[in-house]
Amino acid sequence: MSRSSVFILTSLLISSSALAQEDLKQQIFEKVFGDAVILSPEMVQQVNEGEAGKRHYVDKDGDGIPEEVWFIDTALRHPEEMRPVLVRAIDEDGDLREGLQPDLDSDLYVADWKADGTVDAVLDYTDVDGDNDLDEMGSYFWDKGGSWLERPSVRVWWGRDEGDDNLLWYDVGYTYSQPLCQYRTHFGGAETFVNFGIGLEDKVWTPFFENPFLFYDHDFDNVTEEVLRLSGIDYRIDYLRHSFDADHDGTWDNPRDFDCSLSAHAPENLTFDESEAEHITLRGIPTGPFTRYRTAPEIVKGVVWKDMLLTWDENDNNVDGQRFADDIERWEGVIADGTD
Template identity: 30%
Template sequence: MTRLAIFLLGLILSAAAFAEDPWWETETRMSPGGKLSLSDKPWWPEASNLSPGEHLVLQSAYAKEAGGEGKMLLRKEVRKRDSNKVMLVWVLDDDGDLTGTEGDADSDCYVVDYDADGTVDRMVDTIDSDGDNDPDEMDIRYFVEGELRRSWMGIDLDDDSAMWDLRDYEYTGDFFASDPYGDNMIYMNRYDPEREEWLPISECPFAFFDTDGDGESEVVARFSAAPLDFSEQSDPDYANSQDRYQGPFYPSLRNPGVVNIRYSFDIDGLSSKERPLHYEMGFNLVGGTPYSFTGMKHFQPLRRSPKTTICAPHKAVRGICEKYSAKATGFTWREFEDAGMKIGDPTWPESDRRWEGVFWTWSRRVMHNTGGPIQDWNVRREYDPNPSRKRELYFSPVDRRIHLKGAREGWQQVGHIGNTEPMGEIRLFDTDENGYFDRWEYYFQESSTPYRVAVVPVIGNHDLALDKKRLRAFFTEEVLPEAIRLNEALIARLEQLHPLPDDPTVRRIREAISDRISPDEKRYLLDLIRERLFRAYRD
């Protein structure tokens, strides 16, 4: 019976219909405690003596008994990450189409023993849910000393057959090479060895949204799942700690919550194959909401047991983000790249645009389970220490920027443009605590005293709904053109009034203005030129 046939049966029959497991399920069934060994298999003596490059093709005894084909392949491979080591790979042809010495990527399972010592280390299980011969889901299970600890799961929602970038049958850690583009979702679950079930842990989910149908992602969200009793003091980044999500099991893992949410947007609408992952704005939310959402139990009959994983469904993720009960909120706006790092998409690494979106920092106002990597230069941070159940924004005519309503303070380190020279900092304050910034302080790097302070009554602030389409239109059609026009006019007038001798910093900023950058980035660079010219004119 093929895996597709089993899936169709699962739609019309009760779970009792599966009292007799398919051969591939029986072959890889774990013993109590989530343990899986190869050394007790009847083929082990022959397989363990294979040399690198050699293979065996066998028939499953369980399939033979049931009158099926049940092909299996065993091969010894040299590891790609360490060419001095070998691994034994057991391929189970779940869908009955094995030819030659290779499995396929749509419905086969790969069980991997890194040291060929009989102990299972990884399992990659590919699932073709709709029978079109391409993968729709993929699990990467991680075993420690032969005991299942956790699994990455991937769901290919846009049907482009891309999910995980693998090397030696495990996630490489490079999600740029995986699939953060389009509609997709990945998530991690922890295995409960006593109850033999999955639990949400770590990144659960990372969800990507193609809101305009161009095959790129314009919104990304990540939930950090951790036990609700985790310690912010001793384990501030619990959800991102491998020691935690892959260590020994303990009971508090059964009481998980969403303790951090990152929620990022491409506001200017420039995400494309030429400008991938073009996120500007992101919320960082910390709290402690129990992990309990409608539709979070995902039953997949073609998955090896346990067949039910736990994750908030893709279609519900954005709504959860927008109503999440946050104890504190961080807001980030990426203004420009940092010349001191190259952490962006491989097609443009110096842009520093990350597949994870735009998120918080580990300095000044620490927000637990934020993760990384972090860009600090040319990134605006705003912080609201108060509880909130909705995400609110406003536009300030003072700096012509979108801000987090309710933020008490903000800051932005300026510099690292063209080289790693720091230039200064901008600080923002809501002095009367009415939800809007009313004080801006501008600093040059060499001084602890601001060279300019703007104290402005709250006049003309414009509240904004978190509506991506309307925000984009307002930002790109009204805010940016006017901000650029005003900057260029003021710069031209300042240069007339006080021609500035050749300033290497201004020259370097001008050189960074090119057709490749976005209008938002151009506005930021013009801001910096304006400020240097203003200070020179004033002095």
């Protein structure tokens, strides 16, 4: 076989693999969101041919009230490699009107990077208690398969506002980027977030990695005094990091002022009980277990850990100076070098 034939065959195999991955991604997104992530070619063409930023309202039942709006999002925060960002915003609480913008209480945002007709990310905002503000949100994205969930999956960073300050995650391109979003995201006050994933054949969302990440505001000033991160999968706990603002000097202007942490490896086969577990439903699909917000601190107190490391931030400079060269203190708590 000639070198040119080998090159052509290799190119065809790579192209075929990429198409198969794209098809699988679409199938799993549809498993979660149904028709919401099937982008009409006619609407994609209409939005692409229209003026960037123009809102295209869709009134499916002809009652004069639109159910969704499509547009190219021209916000400067979106990275160039994602542009143009085509958005299908679906109103899920009936308050969208012609000429008005979709909101952040109970609307679904489907994002298509490069406006090529394929879904790349979804943001889901939820008003749980009907007071027209944000209580929960999910940032859904594609994962080809990694160290925790080896199978391809749609993953979600799911967050809940425990303290009712109605502040949760920031996004670029309708997804989360650690270097671009972490210090604009409200990791603070009283909050929960969990990482879930679901594959094509899965019946439930699997909780893993950040399972969960919990922020506690004991004096109700919207500033976190205690951060608890458990890492594992389903009922299993593998790692602990427990951080504290020991001198209680965090403020709204300087909210990430943690002083010390306890990091630990779990003993073999450490699990939590069903009585200590919470299960939720995401887009009609049940999740696996994660530890309850109120009971998690008590669970970790009763464990004899395999090993434990105390880290104290003596110079009040709890920054990630290596990977991101940050000059802002960490929101995750105090992380000893080499343990994150």
